[in-house]
Amino acid sequence: MASVSFKNIAKVFDDGSRAVSDFNLEINDGELMVLVGPSGCGKSTLLRMLAGLEAVSEGELCIDDQSVNDLTPQQRNIAMVFQNYALYPHMTVRRNLEFPLRMMKRSKGEMGRRVAEVAQLLGLTSLLERRPKQLSGGQRQRVAMGRAMVREPRVFLLDEPLSNLDAKLRLQIRSEIATLQRRMQTTTLYVTHDQVEAMTLGDRVAVINRGRLQQVAAPQLLYERPANLFVAGFIGSPGMNVFRTALAEDENQRPALQWGEQRLPLNAQQITALAGCQGQPLFAGLRPEAIRHPDAGGVVTTISARVESVEALGHEFLVYFRAAVSALDTDRFYETGEDAARPAMVARLARRPQADAGDSIALGLVLDELCFFDARGMAIELPAGSGGNP
């Protein structure tokens, strides 16, 4: 077990492209940290740097306060599960599991005992004499996990370990990984592009975009209080509805938020937080579940919307709609700085709306859950105790 710290880490490849910039992250002893971000954001590069498979261009990488920048992979005592498992095809499951122990020159007796333990733990006992190609995807995944666990490493690295599995198996193995990690209490760094995986697995989740850390927080905090527009759009499926707005006054001369011609009332904490934002560009965000049927709980105000489409998910309904304001494409905003309009906003409703595509309906907004962002897309902090971001 060990703690890991990335200190001002950067990675510049030979061709001059920069995969990671000024990256700082502390992973506590025994913690399961998930690195999540879109494809090509640099998360796998970070993992490979920690594994010793890529050199660190700048900064310092430490395991237990010991710099590992110049250590070879074998000197770091870490274990890694690869996306394609990287099982040795010419060896049986038993030989695959034994391989790391063999490299450590462990005695035959100890190897046998460790392999038996791990095989028992992962349900591989009956498969020990098979070759990898005789195993199913899920079984191969388990062998890869087993090979990583068998040597009791200081840090566990998992690089998108579930992406080659079908949806049902992914769910099952995901919970197995969580259980195993809790039982073993080994510091774990888990890389994925799947934010559902990140949210369900991580003690904490680090969101990365274009080689930079965007936010690191517990999953729920990440969801409720995104640090910037990228996190707001990336975390959650569908992501947060973000719209351009400005502070205005309602008919009682109280500060309110523009929603086309309509004014959205603000609560006391929101008014305090936005006090300095008079006359400045402002973004506000609402999660799809904060847009409800008008008669649902928590609704503060009602807007009118035109339905674009309805997706029935069984237990809930996603309603894509247009309203007086248009939604912001947060990805594009981050890529180009443009305030590009996204086709539709989305609401997550508990009951099927009595409307079809093209119909107008009324929707209720739970305004206490609003998040606010400044013109650069950074979150505006709300005082503690309010519903949205602090």
Place this chain on the structure above:
Amino acid sequence: MKRFWNVTTYLGLSLLALLFVAPIGLMLVGSLKPDARVLLEAGTLQAFLPDSVSLQNYSDVFQRVAFGRYLFNSFWISGWIVAAGLVVNSMAGYAFARLQWRGRDFIFMLVLMVMIVPLEAIAVPLFYQVTLFGWRDTYIVQILPFIANAFSIYLFHTFFLGLPRELEEAARIDGAGVWRSFVQIIVPNAKPAFASVAILTFLMQWGAFLWPLMVTSGPEVRPLPLGIAAFYTLPPLQWGDIFAFGVMMVAPVLVMFLLFQRWFVRGVAATGVKG
């Protein structure tokens, strides 16, 4: 219509196959006939009919030349070239494919350039060199210059590039160094490449003629192709004996090919190289 084309295609292919097999058939049948008839029937279909089978020509071969010696020499020379070549060229191919070192790509380009230089072009300077070393009429002079082989390096390089990089990375993380991951992880997964390189090298060396002719002078160290050439200079010219010698010379190659054919095909398919 489809059937017609099928029949035509197969007919055409069969004729073509026959064309290729005919000389080998002629050799095999001729080797079993009395010497006198071989020349008499040449040019007629009779030449392909094994109507009187005798092993006389085979025993003549053993009496007229030191066939056993030639055979041993050929195996000894080709065997060493294949074995040492597999070790040297696979390591070189790996270094070019996977290891990071300064000048790698430039040197690899030089290696590829060597592929287009035929032996004939360097035979004379090479001859001077080995004469200087006092290596003429030895095995080593027939083995050493052919161990490192640009084409084999290229084949291994291509194959290693196709192996998932994660295998080596996993091995490194599991605690294996470069050498160990090459020997324990890469080599066992590159059997098809080893098989194709072994077969190609063996075939090439089995038929070597020019170089052994230049650097050897007696049957003690000469390989089979020089042995069969001796028949043309040993009167009387007996075609039956030559055919028998030819059959015995081709047989080991055929056996080797049949033994490794499965891997050979896989190796050629995997490296994308046509025989």
